[in-house]
Amino acid sequence: MNREDVARAAAFFEASDDIELLHQVVEEIAPRAKRMVAAYVSRGEEDAIPGPSDLRPARTPATKAEALKTLKAVSDFPLLQMLARTIGRRIETIEITASAEFPEGARVIVPAEGRYPRRGAELAGEVEATGTSLQVRLDNGETWNGPPSLARLEGGAP
Numbered sequence: 001m002n003r004e005d006v007a008r009a010a011a012f013f014e015a016s017d018d019i020e021l022l023h024q025v026v027e028e029i030a031p032r033a034k035r036m037v038a039a040y041v042s043r044g045e046e047d048a049i050p051g052p053s054d055l056r057p058a059r060t061p062a063t064k065a066e067a068l069k070t071l072k073a074v075s076d077f078p079l080l081q082m083l084a085r086t087i088g089r090r091i092e093t094i095e096i097t098a099s100a101e102f103p104e105g106a107r108v109i110v111p112a113e114g115r116y117p118r119r120g121a122e123l124a125g126e127v128e129a130t131g132t133s134l135q136v137r138l139d140n141g142e143t144w145n146g147p148p149s150l151a152r153l154e155g156g157a158p
Contacts, residue, residue: 003055006079009070010086011061019098019149021064022091023116025071029084036077052081091147092132098148099130107154110136114146124154 016022040049053076062070074080102108106127112120125138134148 003079004058005062005066005070006053006074006083007055007058008060008062009067010055010083011057011059012064012067013083013087014057014090015061016090017094019091019094019147020116020118022087022094023147025068026084026087026091027116029071029080029087033077033080033084036080040077050078050081052085053078055079055082057086095132095148098151099132099134101153102127102130102134102148102151104128104130108134108136108151109154110134110138110144110146110151114144114150116147116150118150127151 013022013025037049040046061067071083074083104127107124108127109122109124111118112123123138123140123144125136125144127134128137128143129135130148132148133145134151136144136151138144
């Protein structure tokens with residue numbers, strides 16, 4: 001895997017506002033990373049599990065297609081960790097920004113399932129806590145937890 005391609009992919013993900021895509025790629029990375037760690041452990045090399053690469057995002061980002069192709073092709077664990085961290089930091093930034101729109105007590109609409117992709121009926125409730133995750137007390141008495149980017153203000157645009 002060409003390190004420049006990985007750096008360009010990182011630059012794409014670092015600048016992306018497509019929260020659904022970012023959540024999707026994290027879901028795809030997790031089992032791969034888990035398998036890679038398991039391979040190190042099965043060889044008795046737990047102490048040899050490398051940390052993330054210190055490669056930084058490139059100045060020129062990849063296109064979406066190039067970034068996704070690179071992400072799928074990365075087999076080097078430190079490079080995969082570097083991409084995962086870049087994507088994770090971007091998700092965190094977007095979710096914290098989204099949570100700022102929902103102060104405690106705000107009325108919101110959320111999907112029944114508190115994760116991407118957006119699924120289930122829309123439910124109304126009141127924000128109880130904000131941050132990288134939103135906690136909503138639903139009108140039916142249940143508690144909903146999920147990414148703030150899935151919520152919208154009640155009466156707001158869909």
